[in-house]
Amino acid sequence: DQQVKQNSPSLSVQEGRISILNCDYTNSMFDYFLWYKKYPAEGPTFLISISSIKDKNEDGRFTVFLNKSAKHLSLHIVPSQPGDSAVYFCAGRTSGTYKYIFGTGTRLKVLA
Amino acid sequence: DVKVTQSSRYLVKRTGEKVFLECVQDMDHENMFWYRQDPGLGLRLIYFSYDVKMKEKGDIPEGYSVSREKKERFSLILESASTNQTSMYLCAASGANTEAFFGQGTRLTVV
Numbered sequence: 386d387q388q389v390k391q392n393s394p395s396l397s398v399q400e401g402r403i404s405i406l407n408c409d410y411t412n413s414m415f416d417y418f419l420w421y422k423k424y425p426a427e428g429p430t431f432l433i434s435i436s437s438i439k440d441k442n443e444d445g446r447f448t449v450f451l452n453k454s455a456k457h458l459s460l461h462i463v464p465s466q467p468g469d470s471a472v473y474f475c476a477g478r479t480s481g482t483y484k485y486i487f488g489t490g491t492r493l494k495v496l497a
Numbered sequence: 498d499v500k501v502t503q504s505s506r507y508l509v510k511r512t513g514e515k516v517f518l519e520c521v522q523d524m525d526h527e528n529m530f531w532y533r534q535d536p537g538l539g540l541r542l543i544y545f546s547y548d549v550k551m552k553e554k555g556d557i558p559e560g561y562s563v564s565r566e567k568k569e570r571f572s573l574i575l576e577s578a579s580t581n582q583t584s585m586y587l588c589a590a591s592g593a594n595t596e597a598f599f600g601q602g603t604r605l606t607v608v
Contacts, residue, residue, distance in 0.1 A: 394537070419596055428501070428587055428599030429540070474540060476597075483528045483547065484555075485589070485597050489539035 388412045389477050391488040399496050404462040406491050408475035411456065415477035419485070420449060420460045423472045432473075433460070465495045500524070501590050501600040509606045516575040518603055520588030526598075528591045529571035531555075531563065533584040534602075540587065546571055578607045 390409045398404045406420075416437045421429035435442040435449045435458070442449050448461045462469055476487045504519035522529065528547050532540040532555075542555030544563040552563050560582060564572045571590075575582055583606050589597040 389539075391539070421599075426506075426602065426604070428589075428601045431596045431598070434596055476540075482553075483591060483593065484542065484545050484553070485530065485591070486542065486556075487532070487540035489537060 387489070388486050389475060389488040391473075391475060391491050393491050394489070395492040395494070397494045397496060398465045400467055401464045404460075404465045404469065404493055404495070406460040406462075406473050406475075406493065408458045408460075408488055409456060410458075410477050412477060412479065412486070413456070414479045415486075416480035417478040418449070418451060418458050419476045419478070420447075421474045421476065421487075422469075423474060423490070429474060462493075465493075467495050467497050469493060470495050501588055501598050503586075503588050503600040503603050505603050506601065507604045507606075509608060510575075510578050512579060512607055514575075514578045514607075516578050516605070516607075518573040518575075518586055518588075518605070520571045520573070520590075520600055521569055522571075522590035522598070523569065524590065524592070524598075525568065526590040526592045526595070527568075528593075528597075529565065530589040530591075530597065531561075531571070531573045532587045532589065533557070534587060535584050543573065580607050583607045 419434040420432045423429040531543040588600040591597040
């Protein structure tokens with residue numbers, strides 16, 4: 386049972402445009418959501434997070450939106466840069482356990 | 498920044514061997530995790546530890562065990578390696594109110 390789903394395995398965007406990566410979850414016990422970026426042969430690095438009590442969090446070019454009623458979150462990258470090309474994972478954390486459940490990932494390619 | 502170090506970047510082992518993957522973190526975080534990453538399947542949680550000697554099964558614990566004798570060290574053990582355990586293994590650590598910090602990964606090939 387996949388608790389966190391990223392239905393788009395890949396996405397291509399022109400440099401300078403907006404990248405929107407989507408994530409759906411089924412576990413209503415998630416209280417915290419995170420996005421990670423991963424380059425090949427490296428570990429994932431943390432990008433941005435959002436608590437379940439908020440609906441938006443912004444950090445520079447990255448903004449995460451949370452729609453709890455739809456159990457959906459999205460990551461917006463504006464403007465997209467070639468260095469943003471990587472695999473992006475969303476994750477949810479279950480309240481009280483600090484266990485992180487990750488999605489299947491979306492490979493973003495930013496075209497110069 | 499938390500540093501999470503995995504003992505090997507690349508490993509090649511034979512089917513049936515007992516394999517140890519070691520992970521050390523330097524920030525006194527309570528929680529440590531082992532994930533594996535496979536194409537199309539994302540990061541899947543194998544085991545999770547929330548304190549010394551405490552562990553909890555993740556989504557895919559079969560064929561694996563773990564050991565956490567000291568707070569900073571979390572080991573993943575493949576009791577009898579099989580070819581379907583060829584994967585990228587990722588260790589992570591987190592505090593009570595922090596994100597998870599990952600090591601650089603170990604690419605394990607079982608032949």
